[in-house]
Amino acid sequence: MAAQLVFTQSLLSELRAQLLALAPSSVLLLCDTNTRQHAAPLAAALDATLLEVAAGEEHKNMDTATALWQKLLAAGADRHAVLVNVGGGMITDLGGFVAGNYKRGIRCVHVPCSLLAQVDAAIGGKTGINVQGFKNAVGLFYEPEAVLFDTALLRTLPERELISGKAEMFKHGILADESLFTALSQLAPTEIPALEWLQRAVEIKSNIVAIDPTEQAERKLLNFGHTLGHALESYFMHSQQPLLHGEAVFMGMLGETRLAVALGVLSETVGTNITKVLLPYQPGCHWPHIEALMPWLLQDKKNRGAKISFSLPTVIGEAIFDQQLLPDELRALASKIYNHP
Numbered sequence: 001m002a003a004q005l006v007f008t009q010s011l012l013s014e015l016r017a018q019l020l021a022l023a024p025s026s027v028l029l030l031c032d033t034n035t036r037q038h039a040a041p042l043a044a045a046l047d048a049t050l051l052e053v054a055a056g057e058e059h060k061n062m063d064t065a066t067a068l069w070q071k072l073l074a075a076g077a078d079r080h081a082v083l084v085n086v087g088g089g090m091i092t093d094l095g096g097f098v099a100g101n102y103k104r105g106i107r108c109v110h111v112p113c114s115l116l117a118q119v120d121a122a123i124g125g126k127t128g129i130n131v132q133g134f135k136n137a138v139g140l141f142y143e144p145e146a147v148l149f150d151t152a153l154l155r156t157l158p159e160r161e162l163i164s165g166k167a168e169m170f171k172h173g174i175l176a177d178e179s180l181f182t183a184l185s186q187l188a189p190t191e192i193p194a195l196e197w198l199q200r201a202v203e204i205k206s207n208i209v210a211i212d213p214t215e216q217a218e219r220k221l222l223n224f225g226h227t228l229g230h231a232l233e234s235y236f237m238h239s240q241q242p243l244l245h246g247e248a249v250f251m252g253m254l255g256e257t258r259l260a261v262a263l264g265v266l267s268e269t270v271g272t273n274i275t276k277v278l279l280p281y282q283p284g285c286h287w288p289h290i291e292a293l294m295p296w297l298l299q300d301k302k303n304r305g306a307k308i309s310f311s312l313p314t315v316i317g318e319a320i321f322d323q324q325l326l327p328d329e330l331r332a333l334a335s336k337i338y339n340h341p
């Protein structure tokens with residue numbers, strides 16, 4: 001069953017109401033060292049047990065999950081316990097995985113604290129942990145009972161994380177809602193979006209996921225910016241300055257917007273409009289030569305045979321998927337992709 005999505009400006013009372021309805025035998029709150037500031041007051045007010053793990057993607061692994069299962073056992077959590085995951089995407093992925101496997105599945109609630117988790121990671125039921133450097137190598141689809149959204153949590157988020165999190169919001173606007181794109185384009189990069197626009201972005205993703213949960217068709221639209229974006233993220237991963245996911249997606253959306261214009265699926269005028277709005281979000285790194293990105297582009301999970309697959313906007317608010325290019329066709333267009341005004 002799909003999770004209940006709750007948009008609130010009074011997190012504690014909303015969480016209390018959700019838990020009352022779930023009637024759990026006990027409540028445990030999971031956080032990391034940075035989101036403890038939000039989780040600890042909630043745990044105290046709800047008389048819940050607080051479980052804290054070290055912050056950072058490198059801790060989204062089996063060792064952390066096993067330590068958490070041991071803590072759940074030590075706390076006497078039975079099958080009617082509820083785990084509340086208070087954190088960014090690392091915590092909602094990890095906490096969903098831990099809940100989904102403990103005693104063959106206990107209920108969980110997500111309270112996403114980063115913008116990326118609010119508009120992306122906490123929606124859609126994907127959970128997972130990394131194994132030997134392979135991202136999300138082990139995981140399961142496990143829907144939380146509810147996801148609670150409160151933009152006040154974003155006030156403590158580091159600026160770089162906030163800016164990066166806007167990539168997926170812009171993407172949702174470009175794919176499905178011009179008014180969302182326009183509203184976001186009027187904000188300064190470091191400004192927290194209003195709850196109504198967060199809600200709109202969340203609805204766009206959850207509607208697409210509901211239509212096509214296993215990515216046979218419409219869900220592929222969500223890959224806009226991610227073919228080039230994933231290749232850029234991988235390219236810079238072992239450099240002096242690795243990119244955050246959203247930073248790579250901003251670069252990917254800029255490149256793929258120019259690609260859409262070069263292929264004639266998007267008008268030059270609209271392409272220039274999107275480019276102007278997204279350019280201030282582009283991180284200060286160089287664009288690597290297309291050949292340097294090829295190893296990753298050729299391994300992209302979305303590819304069909306030898307062709308590289310893209311989802312591209314056709315206007316602001318509509319897009320198409322399965323746009324396939326041979327590597328040589330992409331090489332020939334590379335100068336146009338990089339040619340931002």
Ligand SMILES: NC(=O)c1ccc[n+]([C@@H]2O[C@H](COP(=O)([O-])OP(=O)(O)OC[C@H]3O[C@@H](n4cnc5c(N)ncnc54)[C@H](O)[C@@H]3O)[C@@H](O)[C@H]2O)c1
Binds near residue numbers: 117121
């Ligand atoms: N399940 C999915 O569908 C899905 C989709 C996209 C991403 N993800 C996963 O999400 C993770 C990335 O998410 P993320 O960017 O939120 O990473 P994250 O959880 O590591 O958060 C980024 C940093 O911000 C800190 N933080 C989070 N919220 C804060 C707050 N309110 N105040 C202060 N600090 C705060 C965290 O402690 C961390 O240091 C990755 O593991 C990725 O694989 C999952």
